[in-house]
């Protein structure tokens with residue numbers, strides 16, 4: 001069995017991408033099967049990541065675990081296959097009962113067709129990594145903001161705090177040439193684990209706002225790029241160059257548009273895998289601070305990772321919570337704020353949750369009902385709570401009760417979509 005030595009890591013990543021796509025497709029086709037597939041995928045992802053980052057140390061055991069989960073995923077696809085085929089072929093001329101079905105069919109056929117090759121990748125990944133031995137990125141030097149980053153092993157952690165409103169992670173890779181003229185190829189990909197957190201609809205589903213705009217979204221495929229020196233035209237995900245003469249450096253910039261993410265890098269010299277490393281960037285949006293999930297005067301709910309924002313938001317929350325506790329004797333429930341990298345996420349559509357001044361606040365604790373106009377809902381208490389936001393300086397409040405929305409000035413708006421029937425959205429002063 002011949003396995004292309006230079007590309008097992010790439011093959012593994014592409015296999016994982018496909019496994020992820022298949023998992024989502026299976027979910028679309030049948031939620032029951034999809035749930036099982038997702039569990040399997042999560043396990044595969046862990047093994048794949050360990051195999052990629054630890055290589056030699058991870059070895060065959062992990063590769064075998066991957067193979068076994070991969071086969072189970074394919075078995076799930078096989079189980080759905082007859083039904084999918086029936087639908088696809090029999091009803092094709094009439095109408096697809098599900099808009100995604102044609103895609104599901106295509107994806108499953110591809111799995112079926114590529115199964116032998118996929119199995120080979122899985123089975124050989126561990127052996128290959130053992131054979132290749134540990135590969136330290138020994139001759140790769142990274143500088144962040146002009147400072148050299150020291151790293152041990154193969155995971156390079158970069159803590160990047162934006163210094164200004166439009167500042168974005170900017171990492172420089174210096175290749176110290178062992179000899180002039182040798183061809184070098186640098187390529188990268190976001191790791192499956194990182195992608196699953198950032199982009200999956202049922203995880204964070206992050207949408208990065210284009211810098212300098214409020215709502216334009218950067219597509220996932222344009223998030224990161226390699227720039228050779230100052231030549232902006234050569235921006236790419238896969239860069240080929242010739243190494244400079246001994247003693248000189250080849251400068252390559254790696255730029256991302258503001259997102260915490262993990263990337264794998266391959267640096268191939270003369271088409272041999274020379275080094276690969278994981279670049280783990282934690283990005284903190286400009287001016288953001290960590291806001292306690294549970295405060296002195298409030299109880300937290302919602303996503304733990306969505307507990308970041310501007311200092312003004314924290315001041316507002318503490319002030320409101322203290323007032324609320326003092327006036328009602330109960331701590332308010334305060335939910336999602338912003339995520340550390342200052343991007344849109346989940347079902348939050350507006351920019352305030354991205355930019356660090358929006359927060360969701362529950363009213364059920366003192367208003368007798370979890371939803372507006374629900375059984376036991378006390379409008380009077382809700383009105384008092386809204387007044388408290390305003391008294392603490394909130395310039396914007398989004399509520400789900402039409403009747404009381406008109407009782408205030410322009411700051412209070414009614415949301416008729418039902419999205420704010422069980423909580424208020426409040427912007428802090430900034």
Ligand SMILES: [Zn+2]
Pocket residue numbers: 348353358359360424425426
């Ligand atoms: Zn909100």
